[in-house]
Amino acid sequence: MRYKMLASSLTFLFCTSFKPVELYQTESSAIAPSYVAPVYKALPLGAINPKGWLHHQLQIMRKGTTGHLDEIYPKVKNDNGWLGGKGDAWEETPYWLDGAVPLAYLLEDKVLQTKVLRYINWTLDNQRPSGYFGPITKEEREKGVKVTAENCGQGEDWWPKMVMLKVMHQYYTATQDSRVIPFFTKYFNYQLKSLKQCPIGKWTDWAESRGTENVMLVQWLYGITQDPSLLELAGLIESQSFAWSTWLGNRDWVIGAATQQNDEQWMRRHGVNVAMAIKAPAINYQRTQDKKYLTALNTGFNDLMTLHGLPMGIFSSDEDLHGNDPTQGTELCTIVETMFSLEEIIGITGDLRYADALERMTFNALPTQTTDDYYAKQYFQIANQVQVKRGVFNFSLPFEREMNNVYGMRSGYTCCLANMHQGWTKFTQHLWYGTADQGVIAMAYSPNQLKTKVGKNNTAVTINEVTNYPFEDVINFEISTKNTAAFSLQLRVPAWCQAPVVKINGQTVEAQQNAGVITLNRTWKNKDKVLLQLPMEVTTSNWGRNSRSIERGPLVYALKLEEKWEKGTDEKEGNYWNVFPKSAWNYGLLQNTVKEPAKNLQVKNSKPVSDSFVWNLANAPLEITAMAKKIPDWQIVNDVAPQPVTDRTGIYRGKVESNVEKITLVPYGCTKVRIVAFPVVPN
Structure with missing residues (x-):
């Protein structure tokens, strides 16, 4: 398949030295000629507030593991190294914080903020005089040594510190805590002095393979301080990394x-x-x-x-x-x-x-x-997932305990239990970006409210984005401002959308695009309204082994299969769930569907999207019906359903049942068992 690209304030608890600093300084001539300022500027954490179904998704996370991992997961809970203890001193606590910190500020949750600040404050307060930071090392604890650039070998792995740097960066964008920039500066000075003696890969291949995470934050700091030694450091880390x-x-x-x-x-x-x-x-x-x-x-x-x-x-x-x-x-x-x-x-x-x-x-x-309550996750998902169970499957990872496909809190490796929390939170943070002309661009679409300052006069505006996207194609923007505000409001047009419609205060305007962006440059008044419609057409796309998938707008659709959940317990990995389908799954799409999808696929709204929406079958708001035939020889082998062989015309030539059946598809994200990549059979 040729991928389409797609062508196709909280008072700072425990903070005793807070002094506001400018978050994003204007790029100036002092910056090295080789450095490129970002085309779009990430907005501070908290500028974008989730609403509607997206807000509910984050509330689920707060009630689930994101808000409580330190209470329910022994590795993070017990004697944590990032609080000065002897427990977890590696990646999992920073991984969790990398999602819990943005969640705390996106939801303006003071309880969760207090919780994550324990780790942030300990890390800031216990940075060594040399600039080294992190959990107390074995040498420090047992021998009382001070980790310095000269004896950097007494320190420990660079990798988990890279994740904690990401945590600190997010915390800074939310709070502008004046301790953070000096913290970064001291640590990067330490790194520059240490890396020739203690290179990135000294302790683990993980640090060597993931040095980009370190470089990213070094260059972010350079964009603020313009210290040329930071570019030297960034180049050095890059040279030592994969x-x-x-x-x-x-x-x-x-x-x-x-x-x-x-x-x-x-x-x-x-x-x-x-x-x-x-x-x-x-x-x-x-x-x-x-x-x-x-x-x-x-x-x-x-x-x-x-x-x-x-x-x-x-x-x-x-x-x-x-x-x-x-x-x-x-x-x-x-x-x-x-x-x-x-x-x-x-x-x-x-x-x-x-x-x-x-x-x-x-x-x-x-x-x-993840499960509806955000307490269990699946280590590996499969596209054509006709069952979820303990088993071998076609994975390259060793599978002795056969737990890599089931839903469980601790099933598979627990890196994902710690790391899954950044997905929805960072997506929410990046729904909007700032533009070079001091405007904003709506980059990804979901219900939210943006509060920012725009234009040459730095005017405060609020933009309420009211939509049920991606389940509907209309996005409404409502502008609130005490004063008029001259700025550009840019709207991204997805590559799959052929004929976007834009209205300002009810009047259709010409939706001229430049590289996939509609720019509305005007002086905006309080209560101005913008409507963006992105008409969604039903199409099919070609994937591995000549399979076909059905999509509409940003959503891919999968066969709707009612689910049978079965609970089990593993001695080492705890409770888990198998999921099995209650009905047949071995269908091929009729050839006519591929030739004329708009004619042969029917879309219907099955239920409204509410503010309590959950990604599951019961809440699937859209359905697509298609005509299909069963392929009797398409069966499970070694726990998976190997794709039927098709010829180069894309048609399955084996035995197909003569009876044509109507099948129902729902958004892929609402499924646990499904077929999404269908073989194509003769009409």
């Missing part, structure tokens, strides 16, 4: 990843590493202004999705990249990390193809992999 920009631009890497599933160089194929690394070329371009990195980005992402892409908008990752067969798995961490990488890419490059990709994986791949 050469992702080179690999992404070199097709040998992605081809090799598609053909090799052995232990050799598996970290180069590890799906979560790849998810983080996708943004590496954009970050290198930001530092160097070398356009070869943009070429590498576009080549690498296109090749990745061509060879490993799946209909729900993410690539296979179980744990390696594993081709585009609909029976391959994808790790939950891969989804949330890819989302964040795309959000960074969009800001740096302004390339809106990545916004299409972001919406596709957010609205399809993300919601299906």
Whole structure:
């Protein structure tokens, strides 16, 4: 399949030294000539407030594991290293905070803010004089040594600190706590002095493979302080890390990843590493202004999705990249990390193809992999997932305990239990960006309220975005301002939309696009209203092994299968759930559906989208009906349903039942068991 790209204030608790500082300083001539300011500026955490169904999704997370992981998960709960204890001192606590911190400020939840501030304050208050930070090391605890650049080997792994830097960055954008910039500055000075003696990969391959996360924050600080040593540090970290920009631009890497599933160089194929690394070329371009990195980005992402892409908008990752067969798995961490990488890419490059990709994986791949209460998750999801159970499956990760596909809090590896919280929260943070002309752009669409300052006069405005997108095609923007405000309101037009409609105060205006953006540049008054309609057509798309998927707008649709849930308990991984279908799943779409989808697929609204919407079958707001025939020989083999073989015309030529049946499809994100990549059968 050729991926379409898609072508196709809280008073600061416990803070004794708060002094406001400017959050985003204006780029000036003092910045190195090679440094590229982002095309779109990320807005401070808290500027965007979720509403409607999106607000409810975050409330579910607060009530679930995101708000309570430190109370229910022993690894984070017990004697935590990020609070000075002897417990978890590696990635899982920072992973959790990387989602819990934005959730606390998006929901303006003082209880959750107080909770996450324990970790933030401990980390800030216990930074070593040298600039080193993090949990107390073994050498410090047992021998009383002070970690310095000269004895950096007495420190510990760089990797978990990279995640905590992301946490601190978000906290700073929400609070402007004056302790944070000096904290970053001291640590990066320590790194610059230490890295020749203690390189990024000294302790683990994880740090070497994920150095981009470190570089990203170094360059963010440079955009504020303009200290040239930071660009030197960024280049040094990049030189010691995996050469992702080179690999992404070199097709040998992605081809090799598609053909090799052995232990050799598996970290180069590890799906979560790849998810983080996708943004590496954009970050290198930001530092160097070398356009070869943009070429590498576009080549690498296109090749990745061509060879490993799946209909729900993410690539296979179980744990390696594993081709585009609909029976391959994808790790939950891969989804949330890819989302964040795309959000960074969009800001740096302004390339809106990545916004299409972001919406596709957010609205399809993300919601299906957690339970309604956000207490259980699935380590690997499968596109054509005809059952969820303990078993072997077609995964490259060792599977001795057979727990990688079930829903459980601790099933599979627990990295995803800690890391899944950043998906919805950071998506919410990136619904809007600031533009270079001091306007704003609506980048991704969901119900929310934006509060920001715009225009040359820095006028305060509130924009209420009222919509049930992605389930409907109309998005309303209501502007509130005490004074008139002259600024550009930019609206992204997804690549799948052919004829957008724009109305201002009820009057249709010409919707001229430039590179997928409609710009409304005017002086806005209080109570001005903008309507954007993005008409959604039903189409089909071609995927692995000549399969076809049905989509409409940003949503992909899957066969609706009523679910039978069965609870089990594993001695090591605790409670889990199997899910089985209650009806037949082995259907092929009629050939006419592919030839004329608009004529042969019927869309209906099945129920309204309420503010208490949950991504499940009971709440699926849309259905599509199609005509299909059963394929009797399409059966489960080794726990998966291998895709029926088709000829090059895309038609399955084996035995097909003569009876034509009407099947119902619902949004993929509302399913747990399903078929989404259908074989095509004769009419």
